[in-house]
Amino acid sequence: xxxxxxxxxxxxxxxxxxxxxxxxxxxxxxxxxxxxxxxxxxxxxxxxxxxxxxxxxxxxxxxxxxxxxxxxxxxxxxxxxxxxxxxxxxxxxxxxxxxxxxxxxxxxxxxxxxxxxxxxxxxxxxxxxxxxxxxxxxxxxxxxxxxxxxxxxxxxxxxxxxxxxxxxxxxxxxxxxxxxxxxxxxxxxxxxxxxxxxxxxxxxxxxxxxxxxxxxxxxxxxxxxxxxxxxxxxxxxxxxxxxxxxxxxxxxxxxxxxxxxxxxxxxxxxxxxxxxxxxxxxxxxxxxxxxxxxxxxxxxxxxxxxxxxxxxxxxxxxxxxxxxx
Amino acid sequence: xxxxxxxxxxxxxxxxxxxxxxxxxxxxxxxxxxxxxxxxxxxxxxxxxxxxxxxxxxxxxxxxxxxxxxxxxxxxxxxxxxxxxxxxxxxxxxxxxxxxxxxxxxxxxxxxxxxxxxxxxxxxxxxxxxxxxxxxxxxxxxxxxxxxxxxxxxxxxxxxxxxxxxxxxxxxxxxxxxxxxxxxxxxxxxxxxxxxxxxxxxxxxxxxxxxxxxxxxxxxxxxxxxxxxxxxxxxxxxxxxxxxxxxxxxxxxxxxxxxxxxxxxxxxx
Ligand SMILES: Nc1ncnc2c1ncn2[C@@H]1O[C@H](COP(=O)(O)OP(=O)(O)OP(=O)(O)O)[C@@H](O)[C@H]1O
Ligand SMILES: [Mg+2]
Numbered sequence: 001x002x003x004x005x006x007x008x009x010x011x012x013x014x015x016x017x018x019x020x021x022x023x024x025x026x027x028x029x030x031x032x033x034x035x036x037x038x039x040x041x042x043x044x045x046x047x048x049x050x051x052x053x054x055x056x057x058x059x060x061x062x063x064x065x066x067x068x069x070x071x072x073x074x075x076x077x078x079x080x081x082x083x084x085x086x087x088x089x090x091x092x093x094x095x096x097x098x099x100x101x102x103x104x105x106x107x108x109x110x111x112x113x114x115x116x117x118x119x120x121x122x123x124x125x126x127x128x129x130x131x132x133x134x135x136x137x138x139x140x141x142x143x144x145x146x147x148x149x150x151x152x153x154x155x156x157x158x159x160x161x162x163x164x165x166x167x168x169x170x171x172x173x174x175x176x177x178x179x180x181x182x183x184x185x186x187x188x189x190x191x192x193x194x195x196x197x198x199x200x201x202x203x204x205x206x207x208x209x210x211x212x213x214x215x216x217x218x219x220x221x222x223x224x225x226x227x228x229x230x231x232x233x234x235x236x237x238x239x240x241x242x243x244x245x246x247x248x249x250x251x252x253x254x255x256x257x258x259x260x261x262x263x264x265x266x267x268x269x270x271x272x273x274x275x276x277x278x279x280x281x282x283x284x285x286x287x288x289x290x291x292x293x294x295x296x297x298x299x300x301x302x303x304x305x306x307x308x309x310x311x312x313x314x315x316x317x318x319x320x321x322x323x324x325x
Numbered sequence: 326x327x328x329x330x331x332x333x334x335x336x337x338x339x340x341x342x343x344x345x346x347x348x349x350x351x352x353x354x355x356x357x358x359x360x361x362x363x364x365x366x367x368x369x370x371x372x373x374x375x376x377x378x379x380x381x382x383x384x385x386x387x388x389x390x391x392x393x394x395x396x397x398x399x400x401x402x403x404x405x406x407x408x409x410x411x412x413x414x415x416x417x418x419x420x421x422x423x424x425x426x427x428x429x430x431x432x433x434x435x436x437x438x439x440x441x442x443x444x445x446x447x448x449x450x451x452x453x454x455x456x457x458x459x460x461x462x463x464x465x466x467x468x469x470x471x472x473x474x475x476x477x478x479x480x481x482x483x484x485x486x487x488x489x490x491x492x493x494x495x496x497x498x499x500x501x502x503x504x505x506x507x508x509x510x511x512x513x514x515x516x517x518x519x520x521x522x523x524x525x526x527x528x529x530x531x532x533x534x535x536x537x538x539x540x541x542x543x544x545x546x547x548x549x550x551x552x553x554x555x556x557x558x559x560x561x562x563x564x565x566x567x568x569x570x571x572x573x574x575x576x577x578x579x580x581x582x583x584x585x586x587x588x589x590x591x592x593x594x
Contacts, residue, residue, distance in 0.1 A: 051429040055594045073431065077337060081429040087422035091354040103346045104430050106336040132357070148426065 002065045004029050004156050004187045005050060009059035012045055012211075019045040021211035022059065027204070032178075032188040034202035036195060038303075042211040043191035044084055047160045050189065051081045064155060080154030084161050086145035088133050094120065094144050095129040098151045105152030112151070119147045123177050139170025143177060150181065157181065159190040163197060175200055196296055199223075207306070215306045226302040227253055227267030231278050234290040235262045244289070247281040253305065262290070267297060267305060337431025340439070347427070347440025348447075351414070355448050365407070365452065370459050373399055376522060377463050386524055387560045389553065393468070396460035397477070397549040398521030402541065403456045404449060404485045405516055408492040409509040411445045415496025416505035424591065434592040438584075442489045449485040453478065469554040477551035480572065484544050487576035490583035497590040521545045524560065537562075540575040547572040 005027035012020040019042045027033035037043050048054040050063055052072040060067070066074040088097050095116055102112030120129045123143045133141060142162065149157055162178065163171040178201055182188055192198050198205045199219045207215040207222070215222060231251070233244050244264045245255040252268035268274040275294045282289060297305070338346070355361060376399060381391040418424045427437050457478065467474045492509055499505035518532060519525075519541035528536050536542055547568035549557045558564060 048425070051425070053425055053428055053594050076429060076431040079429060081426060083422040083425050085422040087426040089350055089354065089423070091357040092350065096353070100346050100350055101426070101430070104338050104343050104427070104432050106338045106431065152430075 002029075003027060003062075004064055005033070005189055006062045007046070007049075007059065008061075010046070010049065010056050010061055011058040012042075012049065012054060012056050018211050020049070020056065020059075023208065023211060024213055025206050025208075025216075027187070027189050029187060030185075031203035032182055032190065032201050033204045033206065034198035035189070035191040035206050035208060036193070036198045037191070037208040038193060038300075040210075041208045043208065044160055045211075046208075047081075047083075047158050047189070047191060050075075051079055051158055052076055078155045079158055080149035080152055080156070081158045082145050082149040082160065082162060084164070086141045088141055088144050088148060090134040091132065093130050093132055094125050094136070094140075094147075097133060097144060098147055101148045102151040107152070115151045115153070119150050122150075122180060123147050124173070137170075139166050139173065142166060142170070142174060146174065146177060150186075154186065156187045156189065159188065161191055161193065164193065171197075195298065195302055199296075207302070209303070214303075222302070222306075224269075226297060226305045228269050228297075229271035229274075230265050230267050230295050230297045230301060231271070231275055231292065232263055232265045232295060233278070233282070233292045235264065236288045236290050238262055240287055240289075243285060243287050244282065247285050247287060248278055251277055251281070256301075256304075265301070267301060338436075340433045340436045343430075343432040343436035344440035344443065347437050348444035349440075351441060351444035352447065354414075361410075365410070366455050369403060369406075369452070369456050373456065373459055373463065380522070384523055384527075389556055389560070390464070392460075392464045393466060393553055393556075394524075394549070395522060396457075396463075396465035397552055398519075398545045400453060400456050400460060401481055401484065401545045401548050402516040402519075402521045403453060404481065404488050405512050405541075407449050407452050407485075408488050408512070409506050411449075411489060412492040412496040412499070412505040412509040413502040414445075415441065415493050416499045417496075417502045419497060419500045420502065428591070428594075435588055438493065438588050438591055442486060442493060445489050445492075446482060446486040449489070450482050453481050453485070467552045468556055469552060473551045473554070477548045480544075480547060480551070480569070483576055484572070487579035490580055490587055494583045494587045494590065497587060515539065515541055519545060520549075540572070540579075543568055543575060544572040 003026050005025065007023050007025040010020050010023040011018070023042065023046060025035070035043050035046060045054060049056050049061055049068060052068050052075050055069065062068070063075045064078045066078070068075050092100070098116040098119055099112045102115050103109070107115060120126045123146065125140065125143055125147065128136065128140060133144060136144065146159070146162065159178070163174050166174065178188065190201065203218060205217065205219055205222055206213055231248065233248065235241055235244050238259065241257050241259065241262065241264060245257050248255045248264060248266045251274045252266045255264050255266045257264050271294045275292070279292060282292070376395055377392055381395065384391050386394040424437070428434065495508045496505045499508050518536050519539060520536065521541060525533055525536045525542060546561060547565070550561070550565035550568055
């Protein structure tokens with residue numbers, strides 16, 4: 001069976017910056033794929049290539065079997081794009097925005113109206129549909145933007161960092177909306193900087209950095225490789241940090257000490273059990289701590305575990321945000 | 326959400342419907358941002374008043390009242406001032422990803438540019454009408470017939486459509502509203518080194534050949550001739566038909582130069 005997205009050795013450079021450096025990525029039909037990566041990893045460039053907005057320099061990229069370079073018009077009939085910035089018109093109402101996009105998808109007036117109402121209800125924007133988008137909150141704008149990519153009933157939905165900048169509640173609402181779409185049969189390719197988001201939404205996760213895939217698998221595969229949870233101890237005293245690290249050693253991976261924030265973190269497999277062990281170990285040594293927490297690993301920690309090196313946070317000069325071609 | 330599963334591919338809208346949808350959005354944006362309209366109108370009125378009453382006293386134009394000389398020039402150059410807003414609007418659409426969405430849709434790329442330029446031209450028509458009305462309010466009078474005056478107004482709208490392509494191109498190149506505004510301001514000197522506000526004959530001789538033949542002068546003089554008739558023709562080296570013909574040639578040249586660039590730039594990936 002052909003894949004919904006299939007990239008082979010995809011390359012794209014901007015001057016000396018290699019945004020995509022031979023990316024191999026397959027998104028399967030009927031599953032949500034998440035592309036996970038830090039700032040500047042090439043996520044947006046990849047999504048824009050899939051959306052026919054950026055012409056790759058080399059390699060091949062097929063969407064629903066169509067070649068993005070040779071058959072862009074076919075690809076555009078299949079996709080719906082919600083880019084990194086919410087591309088909705090402030091001076092129109094939510095309903096007008098969606099009807100406009102519906103019309104552009106080739107729906108007649110009645111069909112555009114019907115699809116708009118359905119999407120607004122689905123995204124729980126029905127009550128605010130006739131307000132100007134100018135008055136929307138950030139979360140509502142995002143949901144409307146999602147709706148705009150949806151009114152044309154695309155086969156493949158492309159979501160570039162759909163929840164960046166949202167508060168936790170809006171994020172969860174948006175996740176629910178995405179799940180509902182997936183249940184309706186839409187294939188989704190999304191990008192994110194949050195491991196948790198990929199974990200929540202995706203069946204397959206591809207971690208990329210500097211335009212290359214560095215790890216891929218199902219969430220549970222990646223987690224079993226990267227460790228499920230992280231125990232983090234906030235020491236009261238900087239001098240106690242080596243003792244804390246010593247106490248935690250042996251419970252999981254190698255303890256990571258962060259002197260500036262007086263924290264020691266360790267990746268473990270069975271979180272709650274190990275948390276008890278950690279508390280006991282600290283207690284038996286009489287170490288004073290500020291607090292201790294069990295949490296999900298961050299993308300940085302997954303990186304560290306999978307690649308043995310931290311995310312390259314030093315942003316070169318030219319790594320600003322680029323809105324368009 | 327049953328539609329999601331059943332529809333495989335969408336045909337996409339044709340050229341005309343998608344151009345209309347894009348144009349409608351630009352017009353709605355303008356109409357629903359009253360600040361834009363109010364500030365724009367006040368600004369235009371203020372400048373017209375300054376030119377009319379501050380400079381007007383010191384500029385004599387061969388027996389023609391300065392207000393009759395000025396208003397055709399002022400209305401014509403309004404096109405360029407309004408154009409900076411259009412350039413900024415286009416740049417904003419690039420910046421905020423709106424064009425990305427449009428370019429990802431199954432519609433002809435030309436339709437976005439066509440819709441944008443037509444809508445901006447329609448809005449310009451409104452601005453020109455307001456400016457003309459203010460002109461009449463400060464004493465401007467037509468000395469030809471209604472048909473000629475309407476032709477003059479129509480000519481301004483046609484100029485506007487032609488210049489629109491230049492401003493769209495600037496917006497697409499700048500990709501940032503402020504930069505676009507800055508870039509489009511480079512046309513302002515062109516309005517001053519023209520017959521728009523003062524007769525070219527009063528300029529130094531080295532400047533005159535340029536000032537006499539550059540498009541703004543030709544366009545302004547066409548409008549001036551059409552609204553003032555022989556009173557103005559007597560002051561100019563050519564007849565009305567020459568200026569109208571030349572100005573139309575310039576509009577064709579502007580469209581030929583910038584429309585392909587704008588469309589190519591928009592479609593580029
Ligand atoms: N139009 C462009 N011109 C120049 N460089 C670009 C352009 N687009 C992207 N880049 C560069 O390509 C690299 C990848 O950028 P991209 O936007 O794809 O990253 P990203 O993973 O989406 O990052 P973020 O999480 O910040 O959105 C960056 O170094 C960026 O500076
Ligand atoms: Mg990005």
